[in-house]
Amino acid sequence: MQQLLEIKHLTVNYGKIVALENASMSIREHDFIGVIGPNGGGKTTLLKSILGLIEPTAGEIIFSKNLEEGQSQIGYLPQFNKFDNRFPISVSAVILSGIMGKNNRTRLNGTANREKVKQILEQLSISHLANKPIGELSGGQMQRVFLGRALVANPKLLILDEPDTYVDNQFEHELYKILQELNRNMAILLVSHDVGTISAHVKSIACINRHLHYHPSNIISPRQLAAYNCPIQIITHGDVPHTVLGTHDHEHPHEHQHQGK
């Protein structure tokens, strides 16, 4: 599998607070990585560094030739409630805005682009909402629209920041079905607070609690989580062999570097 990008010794500070320290990881084609960790542990910081929204304090992110256009080839679904839902814009205009990029700043009304938007609307079964104002949608519908915006430019890497908050169970179920399908054509980086739900779908897991521990499998035991110093509540799980894990700190978390690195 071709490598898409490599994160090398990434450190991000906000003033005196260290949000992320010496994180290294690489993302390859067809990867499906679940990013887990406690709130404030640095998950969003990692995403924003990859997306170019945050300047790293130290270290670097190297985009390989496969992501040649840099960040324009990355699709991004931000956290819910990140936008003004009274903004006067329609569903299809939001999706169309996802086509905008470095090489496409003005003319977006071409037939090819409109066709592409139509296709995305169909794929996410929201064609009937095309002309609706964004503020009149339900949570699940809105997430679909933002997923559409992330997908419309055919990204090689899809980054999702907690896509399953504020949505109903039915959409959550459908979302993972859609993601499985998309994963055939693109790498996916998915942030979630709920390791139980995602571990049934992802291929590997990155635990972030200031430090990053990459775990090259979707099966992770409470002991391993503790070893990664990644205190996280497992809420639900399918056929993953582990039980409910409370939050507890390990005495020597850093002795347990994972051999898969």
Place this chain on the structure above:
Amino acid sequence: MIELFNYDFFRNALLAALLASIACGIIGTYIVSRRLVFIGGGITHASFGGIGIAYYLGLNPLLGAAVFAVLSAFGINYFSSSGKIRQDSSIAIWWSLGMALGIIFIALTPGYAPNLMSFLFGSILTVTRADLFYMALITLATIMLFTRYFRLILTISFDEEYAITRNLPVHFFNYLLMALSALVIVISIRISGVILVLSLLTLPQSTANLFSKNFKTIMWASIILGFIGMISGLYLSYYTNLPSGATIILVLTAFFGLGKVLSLFRQ
């Protein structure tokens, strides 16, 4: 009614109303959608400082207003984005600083400042050919920018952070649109004055927003509503002998009230 067209000042006023309604219709929709109305208030009042200084130095007051408006727009943007001062505080500082400077320099200017009231409350009937030239220039720039970069402006306005991830020139356009908004405010000061100008940029938009949640539709509707409001306000002020700027604002407010009632019936 028609005989008014024989007067130069009236033809100028009509042209000024047309240009201002186009510029305010476009920029106002941008300002309202992005919730920048309070920043607009800061810019408007800060520009009064420029008017005062230009008076004192014997320069064109609109030029002084333009310089101060753009400077305060950038100032508000800069101080609040650097995180040192909260945005609303930053706006308040520029707002009152501009007014204070304006009052002091007008007081320092020898003799009586006859046009002071017209800058505070507007006087569309005293618009000059030179004013019209500047208005046309800025209106044209606004039309061109929004025609060529409509999608880009919409994308940035709706979700700035997302636009950055797409490598779009977000900061450049933020400043460009800030500067253009400041200039549109300045040319509109001729219509309704420093104190009332903000409503030219928000009333037609709020009325249009009652019926549409589409950026482009709101823009067009605001231009039309703004123009009708300014013309009927102008006529009304002529026949009632009331101040034109304030009459225009009252007409636009009446439109909003009417729209609100209509929209309630529609539901």
